[in-house]
Amino acid sequence: MTEEHLDRRKRKFWGWGYADTSVSDSEILEIGGMLRDKFGLRLRELAKAPDISEIELREPRVHAPESLAGICQNDTWARAEHTLGKNLGDFVRGLAKQFDNPPDFVAFPRTEHDVVSVLDWAHTNDVAVVPYGGGSSVAQGIEPIVSDDYRGAISLDLRHLNRVLEIDRASRSALIQGGVLGPDMENQLRPHGLSMRFFLQAFEFSTLGGWIATRAAGHFATGFTQIDDYVQAMRVVTPSGTLQTGRIPADGAGVSPDRMFIGSEGTLGVITEAWMRLQDKPTFKVATSVPFSDFDKAVDAIRALAQSGLAPTNCRLLDPTESLLSGASDGSDSILVLAFESADHPLDTWMQRAAQICADHGGRVSAEALQGRSAPEAGHAGAAGKWRNFFVRGPHYKEGYSRMGVLRETFETACTWSAFPELHARVMQATTEAVKRECGDGVVACRFTHVYPDGPAPYYTVVASAKPGGELQQWAAIKQAASDAVLATGGTITHHHAVGRFHRPWYDQQRPELFTSALRAVKQTVDPNMVMNPGVLIDPK
Ligand SMILES: Cc1cc2nc3c(=O)[nH]c(=O)nc-3n(C[C@H](O)[C@H](O)[C@H](O)COP(=O)(O)OP(=O)(O)OC[C@H]3O[C@@H](n4cnc5c(N)ncnc54)[C@H](O)[C@@H]3O)c2cc1C
Incomplete structure (x- = not known):
């Protein structure tokens, strides 16, 4: 990918992806047809996507100073593009042309020095700064909503900090700039035979800095799941100065400075670079899918797998509704998508043992898997393939759901295995009741995205008919019921979607009070004027 290509390809100001690509109407209607036929949803005529000429933004409250003018833009497209994230409410508001909280301008730093200059100016002028990676936040982490205590708010888009700067092959790690998108990073690592494998x-549209700032969780279902495990060292620019942590494989020297910034969601500073732990490209892969007629027995099988030490790369359990939604089954079974990968050794022994565990718990395991081989339909075909395609295309469908009047949104958590049965029962009951009350129809589905020896990360999907103009209230009521049930039964408000502004009411209940004071003291030190992403994680002033 050339530099020109990286810099100039325009992203949509609303929706997902580049401005020159879109999911076709026929693809959206095909999904709509499935939802109508299988779940009885009421579809609307496809609403037209908004055009930039129809978007009206409030006048900027502040302007870039002369010294920063060369890296700043305040045209309607740039401001609109940096207003909304990618959750249901963002898509609904975008479609309704409601861009109420645009940044006053957007800064596009080209160097770390530019980042320092922007923060210096903002700090001195009481202007809030919202760091922006790929803008894929589903927690209102990038929407510049700030109080009148600030003279204005700007978005700091890091897209030009998009380089892999140095590779340490012996230590299998690389120094990478924070604004690089996933595919651009992998393209630069590939010639070295390396990969982060953090998918x-x-x-496609999220960045290394965004992953670190939100404690994102990637491809691996066990073992290395959250970004925390991949960070070796990092460099952070704060309004009080720049901080560089040391490159150490494991460090016992007191409280970890990395851990202070991992998950700070742009409230403490800007992650400009990080040394990241990488993987060799896997050459051995084995995969299968296992149907279970009993969800509870499937859960027991996954727990046994998570505690076995086998560490499957993929270990995703789809309940019958999730299987039906993704096309992985006809909805009569739960499906486990199971895979192992290695750059070093064949995996037949691992697969054999995992298949036996599944069979012991009632899973209908293929003869190939029991012999340690991939099932013929595994990977890119059959149930696992259908699930994979749906997963990869999923982000592109999001705007389509809103356009055809489908209320579709997800929420996720993590809990201990001992807490899971009650959490799942109460979450399903509270959410299903709220969905029926608010929408009159609809379903709630569950899958495990990640599993740990001590508990799963259950991920729920709601699909229902939306009331035209009432979607935000409908989802607020459903989300409230679901989140209250999650917290009441020992779950976290988010395993990997971050806190942002949207999850604040529950994060405020979950966070120990003394920790709130400590976090505030840290913020006071690195960001004395509280200009960094105010309203995210803790109250600003
Ligand atoms: C369809 C879809 C699927 C998703 N799937 C997953 C998933 O599988 N796993 C997962 O973990 N999340 C997932 N997410 C959520 C989202 O992609 C993650 O939160 C991601 O890490 C955000 O990265 P970003 O670069 O887009 O950050 P942004 O959305 O731009 O920003 C997110 C937050 O991080 C801050 N930030 C961004 N860059 C920096 C930086 N360099 N320095 C300091 N702060 C910064 C921002 O201020 C903001 O608070 C999904 C979202 C969507 C829309």
Whole structure:
């Protein structure tokens, strides 16, 4: 990919992806047909996507100073593009042309020095700064909503900090700039035979800095799941100065400075670079899918797998509704998508043992898997293939759901295995009741995205008919019921979607009070004027 290509390809100001690509109407209607036929949803005529000429933004409250003018833009496209994230409410508001909180301008730093200059100016002028990676936040992390205590708010888009700067082959790690998108990073690592293998669903339009700032969780279902495990060292620019942590494989020297910034969601500073742990490209892969007629037995099988030490790369359990939604089955079974990969050794022994565990718990395991081989339909075909395609295309469908009047959104959590049965029962009951009350129809589906020896990360999908103009209220009521049930039964408000502004009410309940004071003291030190992403994680002033 040439530099020109990286810099100039325009992203949509609303929706997902580049401005010159779109999911076709026929693809959206095909999904709509499935939802109508299988779940009885009421579809609307496809709404037209908004055109930039129809978008009206409030006048900018502040302007870039002369010294920064060369890296700043305040045209309607740039401001609109940096207003909304990628959750249901963002898509609904975008479609309704509601861009109420645009940044006053957008800064596009080309160097770390530019980042320092922007923060210096913002800090001195009481202007809030919202760091922006790929803008794939589903937690209102990038929407510049700030109080009148600030003279204005700007978005700091890091897309030009998009280079792999140095590779340490012996230590299998690389120094990478924070604004690089997933595919651009992998393209630069590939010639070295290396990969981060951190394929979160939003991989195409999210950045390394965004992953670190939100504690994202990627491709691996066990072992290395969250970005925390991949970070070796990092460099952060704060309004009080720049901080560089040391490159150490494991460090016992007190509280970890990396851990202070991982998950800070742009509230403490800007992650400009990080040394990241990489993987060799896997050459051995083995995969299968296992149907279970009993969801509870499937859960027991996954727990046994998670505690076995086998560490499957993929270990995703889809309940019958999730299987039906993704086309992985006809909805009568739960499906486990199971895979192992290695750059070093064949995996038949691992697969054999995993298949036996599944069979012991009632899974209908293929003869090939029991012999340690891939099932003929595994990977890119059959149930696993259908699930994979749906997963990869998923982000592109999001705007389509809103356009055809389908209320579709997800929420996720993590809990211990001992807490899971009650959490799942109460979450399903509270959410299903809220969905029926608010929408009159609809379903709630569950899958495990990640599993740990001590518990799963359950991920729920809601699909229902939307009330025209009432979608935000419908989802607010459903989300409230679901999140209250999650917290009441020992779950976290988010395993990997971050806190942002949207999850604040529950994060405020979950976070220990003394920790709030400590976090505030840290913020006071690195960001004394509280200009960094105010309203995210803790109250600004
Ligand atoms: C369809 C879809 C699928 C998704 N799938 C997953 C998934 O599988 N796993 C997962 O973990 N998440 C997922 N997400 C959520 C989202 O992709 C992650 O939160 C991601 O890490 C955000 O990265 P970004 O670069 O887009 O950050 P942005 O959305 O731009 O920003 C997110 C937050 O990080 C801050 N930030 C961004 N860059 C920096 C930086 N360099 N320095 C400091 N702060 C910064 C922002 O201020 C903001 O608070 C998904 C989202 C969508 C829309």
